[in-house]
Amino acid sequence: MSFTRRQWLGASAASILGAVTAGMKLSPLAQAMAATELSPAAQLAALKAFSGTVAHATHYGPLMATVQKGRIVKIDAQASDKMPTAMLTEGVLDRTYDKTRVAGAMVRKSYLEWEQSGRKGSNKPELRGKDEWVQMSWDTALGLTAKAILDTIEKYGNEGCFSSSYGGWSHAGIFRPNVLQGRFFNLLGGSSMTTGDYSAGAGQIIMPMVIGDMEVYSAQTSWEQLRDNTELVVFVGCDPDKNNRIEYTVCDHEMYAGWEAIKKAGCQFMSINPQVTTTDEKMGSEWVRIIPNTDTALFMAMSHHLLSQNKHNQAFIDKYTVGFDKYRAHLEGKDGTSPKTPEWAEKITGIPAAKIRSMAELMQSKRTQLCGSWAIQRAHHGEMPYWAIVNFACILGNIGLPGQGVGFSWHYGGGGTAQSGGTAPTGLSQGRNPVKKICPASRISEMLLNPGKEFTYNGSTYTFPTVKLIYNAGNNAFSHQQDLNELARAIQNVDTIICHEPWWNGSARWADIVLGATTTVERNDISSAGTYSIDKVYAMKQIIAPQHDALDDFEIFRRLAALCGVEYAFTEGKTQMDYVKIAYEASSAAKYTPFDKFWAEGMARIPVPKEAHQWVRHGDFRADPAKHPLHTASGKIEMYSSTIEKLNIPDMPPMPHWQEPGEYLGNARKGQVHVVSPHPYWRLHSQMNNSERLRKRYTVQTREPLTISVEDAKSYGIKDGDLVELYNERGAVVVGARVSDKIMPGVVSLYEGAWPQLDSKGRCNNGLVNFLTSSRRASGLTQATTANTCIASLRKCTDADPGGTKAFDPPKIVKKDIKFEESFFGIERAAALREKATASLTRAEKIFYQRCTVCHGPRDPAQFTEKQWQGITPSMFQRAGLTADEQKIVLDFLLENAKH
Ligand SMILES: Nc1nc2c(c(=O)[nH]1)N[C@H]1C(S)=C(S)[C@@H](COP(=O)(O)OP(=O)(O)OC[C@H]3O[C@@H](n4cnc5c(=O)[nH]c(N)nc54)[C@H](O)[C@@H]3O)O[C@H]1N2
Ligand SMILES: Nc1nc2c(c(=O)[nH]1)N[C@H]1C(S)=C(S)[C@@H](COP(=O)(O)OP(=O)(O)OC[C@H]3O[C@@H](n4cnc5c(=O)[nH]c(N)nc54)[C@H](O)[C@@H]3O)O[C@H]1N2
Numbered sequence: 072m073s074f075t076r077r078q079w080l081g082a083s084a085a086s087i088l089g090a091v092t093a094g095m096k097l098s099p100l101a102q103a104m105a106a107t108e109l110s111p112a113a114q115l116a117a118l119k120a121f122s123g124t125v126a127h128a129t130h131y132g133p134l135m136a137t138v139q140k141g142r143i144v145k146i147d148a149q150a151s152d153k154m155p156t157a158m159l160t161e162g163v164l165d166r167t168y169d170k171t172r173v174a175g176a177m178v179r180k181s182y183l184e185w186e187q188s189g190r191k192g193s194n195k196p197e198l199r200g201k202d203e204w205v206q207m208s209w210d211t212a213l214g215l216t217a218k219a220i221l222d223t224i225e226k227y228g229n230e231g232c233f234s235s236s237y238g239g240w241s242h243a244g245i246f247r248p249n250v251l252q253g254r255f256f257n258l259l260g261g262s263s264m265t266t267g268d269y270s271a272g273a274g275q276i277i278m279p280m281v282i283g284d285m286e287v288y289s290a291q292t293s294w295e296q297l298r299d300n301t302e303l304v305v306f307v308g309c310d311p312d313k314n315n316r317i318e319y320t321v322c323d324h325e326m327y328a329g330w331e332a333i334k335k336a337g338c339q340f341m342s343i344n345p346q347v348t349t350t351d352e353k354m355g356s357e358w359v360r361i362i363p364n365t366d367t368a369l370f371m372a373m374s375h376h377l378l379s380q381n382k383h384n385q386a387f388i389d390k391y392t393v394g395f396d397k398y399r400a401h402l403e404g405k406d407g408t409s410p411k412t413p414e415w416a417e418k419i420t421g422i423p424a425a426k427i428r429s430m431a432e433l434m435q436s437k438r439t440q441l442c443g444s445w446a447i448q449r450a451h452h453g454e455m456p457y458w459a460i461v462n463f464a465c466i467l468g469n470i471g472l473p474g475q476g477v478g479f480s481w482h483y484g485g486g487g488t489a490q491s492g493g494t495a496p497t498g499l500s501q502g503r504n505p506v507k508k509i510c511p512a513s514r515i516s517e518m519l520l521n522p523g524k525e526f527t528y529n530g531s532t533y534t535f536p537t538v539k540l541i542y543n544a545g546n547n548a549f550s551h552q553q554d555l556n557e558l559a560r561a562i563q564n565v566d567t568i569i570c571h572e573p574w575w576n577g578s579a580r581w582a583d584i585v586l587g588a589t590t591t592v593e594r595n596d597i598s599s600a601g602t603y604s605i606d607k608v609y610a611m612k613q614i615i616a617p618q619h620d621a622l623d624d625f626e627i628f629r630r631l632a633a634l635c636g637v638e639y640a641f642t643e644g645k646t647q648m649d650y651v652k653i654a655y656e657a658s659s660a661a662k663y664t665p666f667d668k669f670w671a672e673g674m675a676r677i678p679v680p681k682e683a684h685q686w687v688r689h690g691d692f693r694a695d696p697a698k699h700p701l702h703t704a705s706g707k708i709e710m711y712s713s714t715i716e717k718l719n720i721p722d723m724p725p726m727p728h729w730q731e732p733g734e735y736l737g738n739a740r741k742g743q744v745h746v747v748s749p750h751p752y753w754r755l756h757s758q759m760n761n762s763e764r765l766r767k768r769y770t771v772q773t774r775e776p777l778t779i780s781v782e783d784a785k786s787y788g789i790k791d792g793d794l795v796e797l798y799n800e801r802g803a804v805v806v807g808a809r810v811s812d813k814i815m816p817g818v819v820s821l822y823e824g825a826w827p828q829l830d831s832k833g834r835c836n837n838g839l840v841n842f843l844t845s846s847r848r849a850s851g852l853t854q855a856t857t858a859n860t861c862i863a864s865l866r867k868c869t870d871a872d873p874g875g876t877k878a879f880d881p882p883k884i885v886k887k888d889i890k891f892e893e894s895f896f897g898i899e900r901a902a903a904l905r906e907k908a909t910a911s912l913t914r915a916e917k918i919f920y921q922r923c924t925v926c927h928g929p930r931d932p933a934q935f936t937e938k939q940w941q942g943i944t945p946s947m948f949q950r951a952g953l954t955a956d957e958q959k960i961v962l963d964f965l966l967e968n969a970k971h
């Protein structure tokens with residue numbers, strides 16, 4: 072496990088050779104090759120001496136870093152970034168050198184003592200978040216990591232190890248830690264996995280049943296069609312301006328011009344939202360205030376109204392939908408429920424009945440595009456507003472018309488951009504995970520507190536595994552999960568928590584072993600731009616040497632793999648730079664630009680065909696529903712679903728129903744407020760909360776800002792800039808008031824992702840909203856998060872601990888030279904696991920597990936029905952770049968093994 076050359080093979084060729092072979096003119100490829108011939112020490116020295124500029128790319132945008140003697144002194148956006156943000160130019164730089172960096176391999180003090188005593192007594196899980204840390208050699212820390220994994224598997228099976236690394240928001244490249252983690256574990260027989268995600272967990276299960284596609288991760292009608300055709304855009308909690316400031320790939324902000332043009336063409340905008348967004352400010356939207364979590368009632372009432380006026384599009388309904396009569400009977404109250412009149416909805420939504428009528432008529436009389444956010448489905452019964460919106464669009468009859476209909480991804484990935492149809496660079500596969508135990512994202516506490524408990528998910532019944540080890544890489548679970556006090560209790564049932572992290576944030580502090588990872592600017596990688604457009608490939612070149620004693624995620628897993636005897640299977644004998652090149656060659660950009668030119672220039676384009684600018688979502692289905700049926704049970708839009716009826720899930724009716732959320736303003740006590748927790752304007756979730764310059768722009772008395780209405784502030788005696796305590800039975804946070812006329816009374820807004828720091832009274836002193844949110848599930852169908860279903864009380868905070876937030880003070884760390892006998896780790900136990908795991912895969916499995924699992928964890932084919940796979944695969948296949956032949960092989964495999 073000594074310091075190997077391999078780690079440095081990927082070091083930035085330009086930087087190294089700039090210093091080492093000064094004056095020589097080599098192609099970047101030749102430089103990269105030559106650099107690999109240098110000794111690791113020489114490569115490191117070269118990086119540390121380098122001065123010049125280096126191109127890199129991030130979730131925040133493509134950048135050009137100015138480096139002086141191995142240190143980044145300035146970050147500028149590349150010319151291709153259409154709207155650079157301070158996250159790119161300040162945040163990336165600040166966080167790289169911040170004092171919160173995890174300097175190397177760390178083990179929690181009480182955990183270490185527990186291991187040293189032969190696991191006798193307790194490892195004091197209650198001290199997570201407060202304990203001191205011991206920094207030790209990578210060899211010892213990785214030995215302890217491997218030992219913990221093998222101990223767990225020995226006692227509880229592979230399913231005793233759980234991956235909370237559900238998503239890939241860490242960085243934009245192909246070496247995403249969650250993917251590398253899956254690859255490593257699968258070589259040892261796999262682990263229990265998180266399934267689905269927090270983003271759109273309800274939408275992604277309900278929409279395939281209703282309209283045959285997840286919709287949430289699908290391309291939208293092109294902006295040009297909206298510019299040329301749309302008269303009215305309706306945002307339902309949708310905020311493209313804020314949420315497109317970052318991307319899952321590299322965000323170069325192509326979308327702003329698209330929306331500008333739509334506005335300039337005279338389109339009218341309406342925003343149904345408890346608060347005004349920056350999108351609304353830019354587009355001049357009419358603001359319709361809605362009580363949070365009541366959109367279902369609004370869309371049902373608008374539907375009711377159009378039916379009562381005979382203004383529904385019966386021809387569309389007949390040709391393209393099933394189940395209308397049942398839905399109509401429910402809307403009209405012919406099934407014994409109350410009629411869903413505008414008066415009925417007024418009481419629920421807070422929108423006057425007359426307004427509901429006029430909104431419905433406006434949408435019916437104009438060429439209307441409905442844009443639903445994901446925020447509205449991160450709520451109790453979050454499936455229902457989506458379904459109610461789709462059914463309303465059916466009643467309008469405008470689905471599939473240019474610039475009209477319904478879409479749920481306008482705020483994401485530059486939705487509306489024209490698609491190249493090309494293939495993005497993709498990285499290593501995760502391989503096949505033989506462990507079938509899953510935990511839907513958002514259920515982690517429930518799983519840990521209820522091992523063996525049955526639950527339903529997407530129509531099947533599963534049981535929770537007994538989890539004794541959590542492995543978390545590139546995910547901030549102790550930030551993104553709801554009800555963190557509950558999670559803190561639940562993880563006390565777990566022996567070991569391992570976390571790869573560059574920074575001392577929540578997940579690092581609440582872990583037992585923290586493996587200090589390099590950040591994106593400290594290694595070579597590759598990405599693309601435009602989640603949907605895939606119109607550029609970006610080089611993510613190493614800019615500086617790893618900080619402190621940090622290692623790349625790839626290198627951490629390589630060393631772990633080496634310890635467990637699966638190094639070759641993990642690396643396949645390739646270096647990180649080899650993988651970068653392979654990924655590039657497999658991308659569509661390689662057809663137009665050779666690798667060395669791409670790497671030298673930092674970006675290569677994938678052309679977008681002209682006709683892509685005219686693309687219409689659901690356009691094919693509209694044009695010929697017989698030839699292009701939807702992948703629903705009926706091939707049509709299901710306004711009522713017999714499939715769901717048969718599943719017979721108590722909280723999941725077979726058509727949109729208004730079901731009262733477990734907590735909302737309609738059942739809150741007097742004086743309580745609804746807390747919505749949107750995604751932050753100045754961050755990507757928790758990332759960059761440690762940037763001091765960014766914090767200066769938004770914090771109030773060093774804390775996270777709380778948007779509160781003028782009316783509520785007045786009634787609580789709160790002034791702008793005051794500290795506020797927001798609390799409920801689950802927890803409490805201290806935040807700073809931003810009094811605003813852009814939020815409705817009764818609702819407060821607190822961005823997710825502030826780092827945790829508990830004050831002397833156990834309140835989060837930095838304002839992490841997930842100490843307040845509830846871990847209630849959306850429904851028994853989807854088990855999705857309900858982050859936006861949250862009621863709390865508030866008061867002016869007059870007893871805050873002095874000195875402001877301490878969330879960015881690193882924990883206490885001691886450095887120690889700890890050694891164990893090699894036999895202590897029991898590494899030889901890996902051999903048997905390795906043997907069992909390397910059973911051969913079929914060609915179809917290889918393609919599926921290698922090419923289709925690079926973004927999210929591998930889906931077990933049996934999780935979805937044939938129809939669902941047919942609905943999900945087209946966009947998945949395109950992005951993964953499968954040939955027609957490969958698509959057929961994989962689809963056959965999926966259909967054969969689908970849920971029956
Ligand atoms: N209340 C509330 N909660 C929410 C939401 C909400 O709307 N409201 N939204 C939910 C949603 S949709 C999501 S997607 C989740 C987001 O939750 P996460 O995906 O967990 O969010 P991030 O904070 O982006 O986590 C990325 C982590 O990777 C780390 N990282 C960065 N670079 C590297 C690297 O190179 N290597 C390694 N090993 N780590 C790295 C970062 O420091 C960070 O800890 O939050 C969910 N939680
Ligand atoms: N800048 C930035 N952009 C991001 C992210 C980030 O962290 N930072 N994260 C990315 C990720 S992982 C995701 S999942 C997406 C999230 O995308 P979304 O989930 O769509 O966005 P949010 O920011 O959570 O919320 C958007 C709006 O929903 C409104 N809202 C909340 N509840 C309701 C309701 O009940 N009804 C109505 N009508 N409106 C409601 C809020 O007031 C807010 O204005 O964003 C992505 N984009």
Ligand SMILES: [Mo]
Pocket residue numbers: 269270271
């Ligand atoms: Mo998300």
